[in-house]
Ligand SMILES: Cc1ncc(C[n+]2csc(CCOP(=O)(O)OP(=O)(O)O)c2C)c(N)n1
């Protein structure tokens with residue numbers, strides 16, 4: 001087989017059978033080989049960024065490695081924002097870029113020119129900081145070795161995207177048969193090491209009265225979410241989560257108090273802030289969780305962080321932090337041996353916080369303007385859809401509204417948490433719909449973000465994808481405007497002033513897709529949401545609809561806007577005075 005055919009067969013054998021692409025001269029041999037492989041098919045996108053975001057989505061759905069195939073130069077550089085989504089959220093993806101023939105390339109000519117071949121770009125150097133591994137192959141033998149190597153790097157340890165740049169001559173080279181693939185082996189942790197982890201954690205918790213566990217995305221990335229959920233079911237230990245962690249729990253678990261942080265649930269924030277022992281599992285504690293004032297985070301607690309990535313642990317300089325460098329998947333079985341003391345007073349406090357705040361999503365701004373509450377919209381859709389549906393959120397205020405109010409049980413709920421580019425949700429939903437045509441899929445986006453990958457309406461139409469695309473339309477960049485309310489005297493530069501948008505109903509019509517204008521929650525009917533095939537919902541919100549609650553700069557996470565009255569604040573910070 002030639003290099004291009006080898007790549008196809010390798011991907012098929014790994015179970016990555018849908019290749020997301022835009023073609024071009026430098027990748028044409030690879031694309032043709034995909035088409036000729038009986039076990040593979042390709043999907044044509046209309047922007048490479050969208051293809052990369054769709055590929056990113058597959059692992060989040062069912063741990064399938066997504067693949068893109070694009071041409072050199074602009075095809076390759078267009079992937080970058082999508083690749084970054086995978087890198088920051090530790091999602092394995094494979095990106096195959098065509099490259100010019102080596103005899104036409106800058107390396108062959110030996111001069112330090114900007115470009116030799118047409119559309120030649122040094123994509124490998126460009127993506128190095130946002131991939132786990134990126135390599136240009138120079139021969140068939142190298143291609144064979146590097147495919148396995150790159151694939152295994154993508155799926156092992158702290159996972160992430162990889163890119164392989166394949167010159168046209170290597171795509172055409174005769175490379176021989178497909179060689180055996182050896183899967184990576186997970187390093188086992190022996191019994192004595194496990195006993196020492198139990199000892200450290202029991203020591204950490206000894207004397208605790210107010211323990212809390214914070215779960216991050218690591219619990220799902222390590223494949224241990226089900227084991228942890230089982231363990232938690234029998235326990236009373238309170239737990240909270242990051243947004244990327246919240247997608248791995250049944251929010252009905254009695255000891256779940258919600259997600260924390262800048263846009264977190266007030267009750268969850270109060271629980272965390274009052275704790276005396278905080279165990280952080282698989283979360284990098286980014287500043288959307290801790291606030292910019294890191295020293296005000298968990299101010300009364302000793303904190304222990306367990307993470308697979310040594311470098312993440314180097315961040316913790318303060319002596320209140322201790323760290324353990326483990327893959328949660330390898331140590332989840334030790335949790336049964338932990339002895340975590342909890343006071344009754346603490347259980348009561350957590351319960352009272354839950355009663356007061358959990359699941360409460362009030363839009364005082366919508367009340368003020370007598371307009372539609374985005375929280376009511378999300379909750380209504382949440383009620384109408386099936387428990388196993390796929391729900392993708394985008395960025396900005398619309399992302400916050402979804403993660404603040406969506407009650408996840410079995411749903412597959414996700415977003416590109418770390419990179420959070422405008423326009424992720426829609427192409428990610430396209431990836432989901434192609435991968436799981438039978439699934440119910442909802443993509444939430446904003447009017448601004450919708451315009452970043454609006455060209456993919458054609459992909460949705462062309463493949464007749466079963467996606468309900470919900471545009472939470474506030475006629476502007478809502479999250480930025482709210483920021484400008486706080487710091488720029490409501491001067492809405494480039495967020496309201498200068499910003500523009502098309503008539504989404506007319507746009508949908510041009511693409512031949514049904515569009516429903518939503519002005520009240522009653523416009524969202526069972527019939528419309530549960531119909532099959534593509535549809536768009538243009539949900540009309542007031543331009544000044546706020547994210548509530550939200551932290552303003554300089555505050556600890558227990559003091560969010562809209563500000564509580566003194567007695568509620570005192571209740572929520574009950575243990576601060578001691
Ligand atoms: C590619 C990209 N450019 C810029 C930003 C900065 N940004 C974050 S949210 C946002 C506004 C998004 O507007 P919209 O989709 O309407 O969301 P809203 O906040 O109004 O719900 C901007 C410009 C970003 N996240 N990604």
Ligand SMILES: [Mg+2]
Nearest residue numbers: 446447476478
């Ligand atoms: Mg908007």
